[in-house]
Each structure stands twice: as C-alpha cells, then as structure tokens.
Amino acid sequence: MTPITRPDDIDRALQRATTAAARLRVVPDRDRADHLDAAADALDGNAAELVDIAAHETHLDRARLVGEVARTTGQLRMFSAVVRDGSYLEATLDSADPHATPPRPDLRRMLVPLGPIVNFAASNFPFAFSVAGGDTAAALAAACPVIVKAHEGHPLLSRRTAEILTAAFTAIGAPDDLVQVAEGRETGVALVRHPEVKAATFTGSTRVGRVLFDAAASRPDPIPFYGELGSVNPVVVTPGADAARAPALAVGLASSFTLGGGQFCTKPGIVFVPTGSRIPQLVVDGLPSSAPWQLLTDSIDAGFDRSWHRLVSATSTEVILPASTRGSATAGVARVSLDDFVADPELRDEVFGPAVLLVEYRDLDDVRAALALLQGSLTGTVHAEPGEETTDIVEALASIAGRILFDGWPTGVAVTWSQHHGGPWPATTSIFTSVGATAIRRFQRPLVFQSAPDGALPEPLRDDNPWKIPRRVDGTLALPF
C-alpha cells in the first residue's frame, strides 16, 4: 500500500473514497457488519507480526500491545453488533394524518452516512486509535469510507495494518478503498480542508487539535471536527477514604498515573488529598518497577520535559520525586497547597507523561471551588467512604467531565454500549464520544422521506420492516421481536 503524501494523491484518494461511499450506500447492513468481523478476524490472524512491528516502532511492551490488538478487534466486533442491532439508524415513522391542521404527510426518518471521513491516528494507541482503531470502526459501521492520517510514530505498522484490512475486505467482496492511509502533517491539514471530506477525527494534543479544529471550522463549508484533546482527569480523595486506606490508594494511584509511561489521555494528573495525608509519600513507595520508560516519540519526550519543568518551576510546588526526562523517563511527583493551586493557572495544564500533582486541601468545600477552575476533562474520580457526603463533589466533577468514577482509577476505558470518552472542551470538541457504541453517531446525518412510495424508500423505512430493527412508529418505540 502506497500512502498518500502529495496534493495529486489527495485528490485521487478522495475520488476513490467518494466512489467507495457510493458503493457502500447500497451494501445491506448485515454485509457491512460482516466487513467489520472480517477485519477483526484478519487482525487477530496477523497479530504476531503486527505486534512485532509495533514493539519495534513504539517501545511499548509486548504484553500491552497484545492486549491492545484484542481491544481493537473487540471494537470492530462491537460495531458489527451495533450495525446488526439497527437502533443506530434511529428509524422513525409518522403516519399521514389528513385530518390534522394543517394535514400531516407521511414522514420517515433515518440516519445516513456523511461520506468520506479523515481519521488522525494517535501516538499512544498504535492499534486501538490508529488505522484499524475505534474511529475507523465507527466510520465503517456508519458506511463511511476512511482515510487515516497515520501517526509518524508508527508508519510501518500503519501501512501493514492497512494492507491486512484491504486484503480482508477484498476477500469478502467489500467495495474497494474502504480504508486508505495518508502520511505527513501537511497532508493531514490538506485533507481536513478537502471539499470531499465530510468530517474528521483526531486524538492528540490540544495544540495540534486546535489547529485542525480551526482548519475544519474555517472551510467555506465547515465540517464536524471530532477532537479528543487534553485532559487532567482530577481525582478527589475524601478525608474518610484517606483515613481508611491511604496505602491502597497510593498504590492504585502510582500504578494508574505511570501506566504506559503516563501516556494515556485518562491519566490522573491532579489529585486532591487532605492536608497531612500520607498519600504523597506513599505514592513514591508504590511506584511500579517498570520505569524507566522510553516515551513514544521524541516530540512527546521533549513535551514531557518541558511541562514537568513548567510544573516544578512554580515557586509554590514542592517536588517529592523529581522526574527524569530526555530519552528515558521516570515518574515525577509534586505537591502544592490548594490555595497555591487556585492562584496559579499554569498548574492546571496537562503534563503528558508519568507525572502527578497532589493538591492538599484543608476543607472539602474548597475542592469544589477548585474543580470549577479546571478545564473540561474526560474523567473525574472520587474516593470516599460509605456515608460521607459527596454530592457536591460529584456534581462539580460532573460539570467538567464526561465519566465519573467511584473508587476506581480512570486509566482503562471499557469499550461498551454505554461508554463515554469525552467531556467539555478541551477533553473533546463535540457532544459525542470517541469510544463506545454511540461513537457511530458522529458520522451520520438525518434524512427524511415525505410521502414516498414504499418502493422508493430505503429498506429500514419500509412498511414491513424487512431488517427487523427497532423503530419509533407514530411516537411509540417498538421492538422487532
């Protein structure tokens, strides 16, 4: 597979994608579900080779990569189930009512695919957020062909993954060019601005995400840009939880903020603990033996160095464990009082890498006010004991985050029907999730047929409901079985 890199390539790639989109529109849903299953089977069948390439390119450990392949094929199979279920079409039928004022026509609504989509792969998930990742699975499930802008951290893996997908699609008789691969930052921006591209997804930094968001929004015809950008993932440890189980909490935190070298968008970056808590010291003792980490790319390594030093150069922060950076990272732990945290906006920015800032509070009520100063996050966590009043804290977390955890750690994002991986800006740029079944809605738009003869309707809207999908008929939701 030759990746798309030059302007001429881009036009040709979009011609191919537009053709693929037209062909996909007439593929029945059950066949499209089969495409997704075939892609999953092909990745599983080639997992050993893919993990070899990924380990070489990303420095991630093999056990983690093996697990990530399984997660990725699980995502593809989940979207196959979403397509087979049929609810994602939101089929809604209203009968004509000639006696209404004014007379009401027969109206039938469903969601249809947007068209060609550009997905920007992430550095930190070479499988799950890359060529065959969740954004690709969701777009294909919605019948949208995809151009993946490969991440420069794993180019060989990206090309090989695309080859395996293409072979699997060809073998099952799917339309050509369902997934193409592009390379280079300028190519990526050009794709976002191409007239035939109908939406873009991105997982990465707030800085790069903002550039792409602005490119999408400033088009003559703006398109949706679904970015998953920065997140500090605040955690609140109540006085009760601190008193009851500080050692266990410290071990859990140490494991979570260093997982994958701290290179997860759900890494807990800011943790509120009571003044005098032993957690800041215990977390150092609880660090896993997996350090040091070679970070994913030189650019991430440099960014970790820069943001760690910004954090600890604030006069108010106390370094408990200095991170080592530049080529080989070890964990950093810093502490600050809540008053100083509130006074210094720089302390609230994300540090991407294995570092955590502990914020010591005297009164839980002050934490609520501090949370209100944070930007949007993917997650918010509370550790409390039964009987402690945490309603206000949960409400404060809910107003800035998309997922509220009770007595857990935010790293680890289950791929399920109910999952939400998103939150107020800059956690995400939209009111959608990038993980879980409803991520498909990002690639669909409504279309209504008024007074159409039955034969002119798409099958999901015909009288006899040939696909046996859930539909809302005259205001009442009805199940097919």
Added chain:
Amino acid sequence: MTPITRPDDIDRALQRATTAAARLRVVPDRDRADHLDAAADALDGNAAELVDIAAHETHLDRARLVGEVARTTGQLRMFSAVVRDGSYLEATLDSADPHATPPRPDLRRMLVPLGPIVNFAASNFPFAFSVAGGDTAAALAAACPVIVKAHEGHPLLSRRTAEILTAAFTAIGAPDDLVQVAEGRETGVALVRHPEVKAATFTGSTRVGRVLFDAAASRPDPIPFYGELGSVNPVVVTPGADAARAPALAVGLASSFTLGGGQFCTKPGIVFVPTGSRIPQLVVDGLPSSAPWQLLTDSIDAGFDRSWHRLVSATSTEVILPASTRGSATAGVARVSLDDFVADPELRDEVFGPAVLLVEYRDLDDVRAALALLQGSLTGTVHAEPGEETTDIVEALASIAGRILFDGWPTGVAVTWSQHHGGPWPATTSIFTSVGATAIRRFQRPLVFQSAPDGALPEPLRDDNPWKIPRRVDGTLALPF
C-alpha cells in the same frame, strides 16, 4: 420584562441563567414536562393579544399568525411528550463483568443538559422560531435555560411573549429565569462569546449565520452553533409528470413559492422542468391573489430587491414575470436553460422572497449533474409519474438535502417525531435538526457513571428504573411496559 442590552446586563443574565440551570438539574422530568405544557396553555390563553401585536409588527396576515400560535403551542406540547417518553435520555446500562479481560466495571450512561443556551429568533416566524419557539422548547425540554436574542422585526411581541412565559412558569413553581430576552446585534455576538453560554441556535441568513458561527468556533472553548441558514430547495419535474399534470403543478408551485411572501426557508427557489414545458407560463396564471406583500423588514425588502436583480441581470435568464420590489413585493418568475444554469454559479444562490427560477432541461440525466453543483438544502422534491425511473434523481437530491418530498411542495414543516429540518451546509451548520423531536439532542451531552453506588446515581440510571423509561441494558433495548 426589561431586555438585556448592555454588557453589565449580559453578565447578570448569565448569572441568573447559571442559577436556573443548577435548579433545573434537580427538577424531575415529569415536572419539566409540566412547565412546557403550562407555557403552551399560557400562549393559547393569550393568543388574541399576541396575534394583535404580531400583526402590527410583522405585516403577516392574522389567519397565518393564529395558525402559527397553534403550531408553537403544539411544539411545546410535543417536547413535553418527548420528556415524558424518556428515550431522549438515551439511558444505557452495562453490568460489571469481573471475568472479562480486562475486568469490566459497571457503566451507566445518560444525556445531561449542556447549560445556558442562546437562541437567535427569526424574522419570519414571530412565534414558532422566536421567544417561545422550537429552539426554546427543545432547550427547556433538555433542562437548559434560554436567553433569546429577540429579532428586531418584532420587539414588542418578543417582550410580551417572555412576560407571559415567565408568569406561567412562576405560577407552576418552576425555577426563575428559564427564559430571558436580549436585544441588539452586538448583544447577540457578546452572548455567543460569553464563557457561560454552552451552545447557540440561529435561524436566518447565511451571511449573519456565518458571522455567528465564526464567533462560536473562535472562542477559547468553542461551543456548538446550530445555524439554519440558506436553502434553495430544488424541485425536479420529470417529463412524465409535466405531460400528465402541468397545470396542477403550476398552481401548486405558484402557491408554494409565494406562501408568506416567499419568506420561508423551505420556499422552492429552483425548479427543473423539461424544455417546452407549459409550467413557466402557467405558474404566472396560477399566482394567488394575496399579492402584493409588505415584506417582514426593510432589510429583507432590500435583500429581495438586490437578489432578484442579481438573478435577472444575468444575460442568460429570461424574465417571465418581473417582480416588483421596494416596499410592496409582487412575485417574480424567471427562466434559464440548464446549460446556462450550470455555467453561472450566481444563479444558484437563494433569493429570499416571492421569486422562482425555472431551469429547462433536455435530458433528465443532466439534471442529476446540475443538482450536484448546488449547495446544501433543507429539502429536495421530485414530481414523477408511477413507473418513471427516478432513483438517480432521488439519490442526487438526498446527497444535498435533508428532506426528500415525493409529489408535494416543501413549504409546510410538520412538527413530528420524525421530522428533519436541516441539511448539508449552508442549510444547517450541524448534523442535527432544528424542528421535530430530535432537536432536543443539540442541547445534551453524555455523562457516564462508573461503579457508582445506586444512591449516587441519577434516577434514570438506578436499578429499579423508577421513571419507567426505555433503556438499553447489557446491549439490549428494553421497554418499560
């Protein structure tokens, strides 16, 4: 009610709206449905007074205004039904699975309100797209307080409507400040840029909509901007339909493109007819006797004058009936060949007011190519005879429009569960509708609770489903009854 006009007012209005949002969050759904019903009853009870004010301010005829009040109260009651149904919460529960790899936690998802919303009222629907209009009804249904930027075409009506709503909400014990009114263009832009505003809606011209879209997108934290902008609403008359019923089609078209003085966003502006069709002449004979029309505002009158003259100054167009403009509008009908239409992009822009452009084609296949040149539209219509092959035309219309009509006229938008009033840019700026039940989704974001104790969950997500709403549990959609 004193409208918001100065910068100080804006901050205070947002403080009030933020307080209202917090109070709304703890109002049970059934009570919020009651608010909507109370608003509808109050408008119905004061309809005579409101119609008097509207007739004076807008020059629209009373019968139309009486009907529009009924449509508006119908919208409020529909959203009451949407809230009572509960599907709009998209409640989704996945059980914990400790045996999964990795172990899967208990996850429960629902949609929650975004927060304070700014709605820009439209000139052409002083009730249905104004203070108590569809955007307000949808936002209140989603538990979001609203600030309406009143349209300068009907300021007294806007204030009086807000007073009636406020009195109705107070009488039923609803939180204060659910609906506030602002005036002035600069106030509107300042509202879109205010940090506490979480989304904005707009119905109006592409030019003004683009300014507001850019203001929303260029915020430090961009917010959704749901604009419903320009639309030419193409209509295709096949050779068969033309041969079978040109006189009836001409009468239908004449009535539709002049309805409300042509000041509907769904006005059919571009109509493809076979070369030699009698429709261009017959449509002149079929014009209703309601002309001339005093258009809604001086600005709309000037815009109609400008865009009609732009249309007819093209050397390729032939004027069949010259519109009169400036103060008292009469209908304009122009004709052009398909070849000339394809060659001149200026002919494809919307003319807001009572004018139509008939495009004469020799071959229906050429119409498909011409449709592909059009920007996004709210609607696309085909008039055909049984047995005529129109698959390609329907597909071409579906790719640029949100509602496809068979043998009808696009003016008239039924407010139902299935309605979609939207389409590719510039018809709308998002993948949502601004009319119909699903318009509520514009004001919601997902929130997930992970491993929450039952008592910490919002009622819609508790084990016993106390609100008896449809929910998806472990992947299966389940009805409450």
